[in-house]
Amino acid sequence: MSDSLQQKIQEICQSSNNDRVRMMDIVQGVQKELGCVSSEAMSIIAKATKSHHVEVESVVSFYSFLSKEQKGKTVIRLCNDTVDRMKGCEKVAEALSSELGIGFSETTADGKITLEYTPCIGMCDQAPAALINDVVAPSLTVEKVKEIVQNLKKDADPSKLSLGIGDGNNVDSLVRSAVKNNILKTGDVIFTDNESGKGLENALALKPEEVVEAVKVSKLRGRGGAGFPTGLKWQFTRSAEGKEKFVICNADEGEPGTFKDRVLLTEKFDLLFEGMTIAGYAIGAATGILYLRGEYVYLKKFLEAKLQERRDQGLLGDSIKGKDGFNFDIRIQSGSGAYICGEESALISSCEGLRGDPKTRPPFPAQKGYLASPTSVNNVETLCSATRILEKGSDWFLSIGSRESSGTKVLSISGYCKNPGIYEVPFGTKVFDLLKEVGAEDAKAVLVAGPSGQFIAPNEFSRVICFSDLGTGGAIIVFGPKCDLLKAVHEYMEFFVEESCGYCTPCRVGNVLLKKKLEEIMEGNGQPADLDYLQSLGESVKKSSRCGLGQTSPNPILTTLKNFKPLYEALVKVSEDGMQPTFDIRAALGDAEQAAERKSVLYTD
């Protein structure tokens, strides 16, 4: 490695104060500069940050956007999520491959362009889509990708591509993205006019514990999927012992089919930053971190500018709004392609510059989170809702939605439907009403809450979106009459296998075994007993896995076994010769027959 490169790496470390807690920023910086984090680079980083080579390697090897091997200057990551496949991603993939003359996971001979697949990038409403370095290329067609490749061959800089221009703040000079918001239904809480700053002003007029109380009374529950009561989480964090406390906003949005946080970040950043500030005041934190998924890095400059505006207005920094002793600021931490980092304790590990392994619980993040200090991790939409609660009052919030599920839910609806996009609905909305609205009344199945949720059949379309029935972080994926559901189930199992952190046995191995058995069945080699095998193995994985990923990953299989069993039953058959259908006796005898120079007399062709 040249001296100037070595120096460059040292400078990158230096710009993060050689702080190993900022390892993510460091390795992201090096990846960008070198196109890889080579073993040599790891040694330099380890030396600068006083860590070990193997620790740096441990981090780099965990995240899919980081690599030890050299990547091209431009990396095209085509999203191969199930929704993208419904929308023709396979044809786009072929076109990319033939235009570039390489397969996926390969780099062109001149070392310029790498082609890869990536799971859901939060663009299901404009699928098929790809990431070209940090640039989002939505609504791809065969013609479009041909043009893109030709232009990239001339100029490797993807920001110079003409991909069209989106709407809303996507046209802002700091975003300049072709992404569209697709806000198709506005509601009373989030996508509505609000009095900016009022929520924070009201909060600061209260004592911190009164702010917590207001959120408790509003019955606000987490919008990230798990639905934990937000007020209670703030209370635990507030009362936990610790010199410092932290607010972390979870903008990792990795659940396939979810893209609502993308739109909230683009259009409702003020509600969000105000909510984080209110949370900081309520729990007694001076620092907030926005964990922005690597796929949304195209929004980073814009969001940073918005944070700066808030600092300039005295809404962040010391003595916010003149309130003595209330100091709070926010930094952005970007991720690097790992679904598991949406899990709150894994997200904290990632913020600490570690592999995205979830942490052992107890202690919970509210007791010991970021850098072992009490930490409240909240979803983007949760924090936006909190701002509105402080602005308009808990009673107002309670008057929206259903009895135990107050407020609205912002849904990301995509797949087989005429109008994919963002829908803000009050809790208590029925699935078939949603289907009518998106133009998918003949749906055959709906996947509620993404692959970690459940597949439901038409006889259940009268069920409602709320915490006591169909809870969801926001993903609603619709499957049409001609969709091959089992193929989708298989793709989702592939996703979980790919995204498991590998820390615990049942999730690391069990998901591979589930996927293999499903493949056998889909190939026509399954027996009726295999359905019990799937059921029992799936239950074991759910019960014994260490975190929410493994505790839900068998759901695509288990919920289709429950609600679409005939699909499986049509494929399995009782073996006629008493052998396992996967066992091919003729093939197994091949070698022996050749050696003996005669055919078996028992097992003939």
Add this chain to the structure above:
Amino acid sequence: MSEKMITFKIDGVEIKAKVGQTIMQAADEAGVYIPRLCYLKDLTPHGSCRVCTVKVNGRCQTACTEPAVDGAEVENKTEEIEGIRRDIVDMLFVEGNHFCMFCEKSGNCELQAEAYRLSICAPKFPYLFPARDLDGTHPDIFIDRNRCILCGRCVNASRDVDGKTVFEFVGRGSEKKVAVNADANLGDTNMAITDKAADVCPVGAIIKKRVGFAVPVGKRIYDEKPIGSDIEAKS
């Protein structure tokens, strides 16, 4: 006794525990054996293998990390829990390449011993036959990743006890593996035979050279008595 004591039940039997103890620690002291693989007494418990899964008031938790709480009902030796444990031990067998009949750890191997204790004769899951690498570069210590069950003991021991960080995990999901603090080889690290990390591997993945058959097969730890007998002898 000055320490505050609490009482809970394992399979209906009353167990006393000190405040702050895990279910595993309390059970060990009371002579109740809970199967385990990644847990080792002097290392920080981290709940990765999940073999010690028990049900605490109806919810699955790992005994090695879960604090004992007053009045809890813990299920340990039920059909459901043993079924889960069998599945997990099975998974660990098929995930790697375990040729027990000619592994020098046979008889001293905790994975094998747990399998026997759980009455597993052959795994019910299909073998995955992964390609894993060996590392014989160190003069005194040999790594055979075919047998590694990713328990993390070596990682923790080297970091927390030896203060060396010779080992760490790289990769994620089914690609996860133990790596060493060098470009590639254990021989290029500062690992020493006297390190705690050389002593903790439950299987035959980290083994000391030249002592493999000092004790003949048939006379080894678990040839004599099932794993956990020492703990059960206390009750």
